[in-house]
Amino acid sequence: MDVNQRISRISAHLNPPLVHIQGDAGLEQVKCRAKGGSPGFKVAILGASGGIGQPLSMLMKMNPLVSVLHLYDVANTPGVTADISHMDTNAVVRGFLGQQQLEDALTGMDLVIIPAGVPRKPGMTRDDLFNINAGIVKTLCEGIAKCCPKAIVNVISNPVNSTVPIAAEVFKKAGIFDPRKLLGVTMLDVVRANTFVAEVLGLDPRDVDVPVVGGHAGVTILPLLSQVKPLCSFTPEETNQLTSRIQNGGTEVVEAKAGTGSATLSMAYAAVKFAESCLRGLRGDAGVVQCSFVASQVTELPFFASKVRLGRNGVEEIYPLGPLNEYERAGLVKAKNELAASISKGVAFARK
Numbered sequence: 047m048d049v050n051q052r053i054s055r056i057s058a059h060l061n062p063p064l065v066h067i068q069g070d071a072g073l074e075q076v077k078c079r080a081k082g083g084s085p086g087f088k089v090a091i092l093g094a095s096g097g098i099g100q101p102l103s104m105l106m107k108m109n110p111l112v113s114v115l116h117l118y119d120v121a122n123t124p125g126v127t128a129d130i131s132h133m134d135t136n137a138v139v140r141g142f143l144g145q146q147q148l149e150d151a152l153t154g155m156d157l158v159i160i161p162a163g164v165p166r167k168p169g170m171t172r173d174d175l176f177n178i179n180a181g182i183v184k185t186l187c188e189g190i191a192k193c194c195p196k197a198i199v200n201v202i203s204n205p206v207n208s209t210v211p212i213a214a215e216v217f218k219k220a221g222i223f224d225p226r227k228l229l230g231v232t233m234l235d236v237v238r239a240n241t242f243v244a245e246v247l248g249l250d251p252r253d254v255d256v257p258v259v260g261g262h263a264g265v266t267i268l269p270l271l272s273q274v275k276p277l278c279s280f281t282p283e284e285t286n287q288l289t290s291r292i293q294n295g296g297t298e299v300v301e302a303k304a305g306t307g308s309a310t311l312s313m314a315y316a317a318v319k320f321a322e323s324c325l326r327g328l329r330g331d332a333g334v335v336q337c338s339f340v341a342s343q344v345t346e347l348p349f350f351a352s353k354v355r356l357g358r359n360g361v362e363e364i365y366p367l368g369p370l371n372e373y374e375r376a377g378l379v380k381a382k383n384e385l386a387a388s389i390s391k392g393v394a395f396a397r398k
């Protein structure tokens with residue numbers, strides 16, 4: 047058998063098939079990749095061809111913790127996969143197109159990230175996306191329950207305040223719900239809060255840590271400016287302006303994009319930061335803490351975003367909110383009212 051025949055035989059086991067590899071050096075590379083690449087985690091991105099999905103896929107391909115990257119969408123995954131698979135980083139990339147390939151995309155995954163669904167246009171709320179995105183998330187979570195019930199799931203699709211409860215109901219119905227493994231991604235609120243607060247303080251945003259609790263829509267986004275690290279204080283005007291800008295950060299981008307979508311690049315950045323924390327937790331790193339919208343007993347609501355510690359099983363510890371000032375206590379009341387309705391809406395949809 048000549049080299050090209052040997053390559054064809056090995057390539058036949060890969061998706062997409064590897065082509066245009068010449069000579070023995072190429073064959074060695076194919077052999078290594080056919081075994082599953084370097085040690086690391088298997089990650090699937092559902093909605094990989096979208097505005098978030100594409101840069102998220104690229105950034106995950108660059109992440110050394112990832113050994114296998116499955117890109118699933120109902121459109122355009124062959125192109126996105128071919129493109130990303132040429133990056134000379136370790137992760138093996140495979141593409142999956144359409145519902146009939148969902149199960150193959152999910153089987154064996156350690157982490158599943160879901161940015162599938164429609165984004166807002168100016169004038170819309172995140173809740174206006176419910177009618178389309180609720181069904182998308184439900185179907186994808188049914189696949190997860192069947193094919194990788196132990197995977198950590200990061201839900202990005204809006205409205206997060208409802209799609210996370212939908213995912214939980216799907217998993218409960220399938221008898222596999224583990225609250226430690228289902229995480230709503232609110233990281234972009236933290237990323238924005240760090241950026242905007244750093245601007246006001248004149249600091250490098252990487253040195254700033256702002257806890258953002260509650261949920262991921264309007265007044266449910268509650269930055270705790272009294273707990274900013276490094277220790278600092280704000281005037282009442284600064285507090286008002288910062289809180290409002292953080293709560294409306296998504297709308298700021300939606301309006302600037304003028305009908306072409308919502309945050310995609312900053313979201314991909316935030317999603318990778320969050321996913322990397324989940325993978326570091328899975329690896330056993332100590333002290334990995336991020337804010338996330340999770341099943342929670344921090345308030346009387348069944349779901350709430352707050353700081354969580356990530357470990358080998360996902361969410362290992364949920365931290366209490368800590369001392370709130372009067373402004374934040376008033377914000378918390380508003381946040382909980384809206385959140386309660388959004389959570390109930392998601393649960394009712396999944397149960398019907």
Ligand SMILES: NC(=O)c1ccc[n+]([C@@H]2O[C@H](COP(=O)([O-])OP(=O)(O)OC[C@H]3O[C@@H](n4cnc5c(N)ncnc54)[C@H](O)[C@@H]3O)[C@@H](O)[C@H]2O)c1
Nearest residue numbers: 093095096097098119120162163164165202203204234313
């Ligand atoms: N959590 C957050 O902080 C945050 C931030 C930004 C955007 N979002 C949300 O993320 C979602 C995606 O935003 P986007 O800008 O990438 O949108 P987009 O329209 O650019 O991409 C969405 C992708 O989902 C795919 N898709 C649709 N139905 C699918 C299905 N059934 N299975 C798999 N894939 C499917 C589409 O083909 C498309 O490629 C939106 O709901 C948006 O509101 C959340």
Ligand SMILES: O=C(O)C[C@H](O)C(=O)O
Nearest residue numbers: 166204295296297308309
């Ligand atoms: O605002 C949106 O609709 C997208 C996202 O939730 C965001 O916060 O940018």
